[in-house]
Amino acid sequence: MQATVGDHVHMYSRNIGMIDRKGEILEVRGADGEPPYMVRFEDGHTGLVxxxxxxxxxHRNAEEQR
Structure with a gap:
């Protein structure tokens, strides 16, 4: 898995009744875009994923990266 700053991460719920989590990647700490990622979730919480x-x-599309 590879990502860049500004991409979004979507973590699907593994249990019935729990909500999915979405967030923006603020920092890529692995080499060549690999995890872990520092993510700011929709609720404002920031965490290492x-x-x-x-x-x-x-991934952001090419137009948004300019």
Whole structure:
């Protein structure tokens, strides 16, 4: 998994009744865009994320990167 600053991460809930979590990647701490990522979630919480199989990186499109 690779990401850049500004990409979004979507962590799908693994349990019924729990909500998905979404956030913006603020910092990439691994080499070559690899995890871990510092993420600011929609609720304002910031945390270090080691994405698992229930997580998807949603890359910014080329237009937004300019």
């Amino acid at each position: 080691y994405p698992g199989p229930d997580c998807v990186v949603e």
